[in-house]
Amino acid sequence: MTEYHLDERLARDSDLVTKIGLCxxxxxxxxxxxxxxLIPQRGGISxxxxxxxxxxxxxxxxxxxVGEALKRATGATKINVAAIGNxxxxxxVHVIARNEGDPNWPGPVWGFGSAEIRDDEERASLAAKLVEALKS
Incomplete structure (x- = not known):
């Protein structure tokens, strides 16, 4: 079995919230x-x-x-789930909270505009809400 390593692009573009069981x-x-x-902690799996x-x-x-916790934490209209990986x-697996009127609604988030980096305070607040919602 191949050892698990996080892809460098996922590491660069995201921050760890928690480890669940598999992911x-x-x-x-x-x-x-x-x-x-969500990234399964298994090596060599695509x-x-x-x-x-x-x-x-x-x-x-x-x-x-995670989808249920994200909806609870954000009050989102819709949760989008996708595993594309091209x-x-x-x-x-992407799990994205969407709301009418958000950037590019109802279109996809991929390839739309330029990223707007979340500040540290907002990141910490959302991560804490998510962890709390996962416990409920």
């Missing part, structure tokens, strides 16, 4: 949306079907858990 939960630095990424059946189940569970091949 690292990271908050994207782009502050235009409450945008999380597709969901490459995970063991148990890990697939855990990923599904953790994605739902550029960053390491398996990762």
């Amino acid at each position: 690292e939960l990271r908050l994207m630095k782009d502050g235009r949306w409450p945008w999380l990424v 597709e969901v079907f490459e995970l063991t059946p148990l890990d697939q189940t855990m990923l599904t569970f953790e994605t739902a858990l 550029i960053v091949r390491q398996l990762h």
Whole structure:
């Protein structure tokens, strides 16, 4: 089995919030949306079907858990979930809170405009809300 290492682009573009069970939960630095990424802590995995059946189940569970916590923490209208990975091949699942009127609503967040980096205070506040919502 290949050792787990976080892709350098994911490390550069996000901050660790917490580790759940299978996944690292990271908050994207782009502050235009409450945008999380779940990364299974397994090396050499780029597709969901490459995970063991148990890990697939855990990923599904953790994605739902995080989506529910994000909706509770932000009051979002909609939670978008996607695992695309065309550029960053390491398996990762985006969980994004969307609201009518947010940047590029109802279009996708990818490739829209330029990132607006979330400041440290906002990052810490959102991360704390998320951790609290995960406990409820």
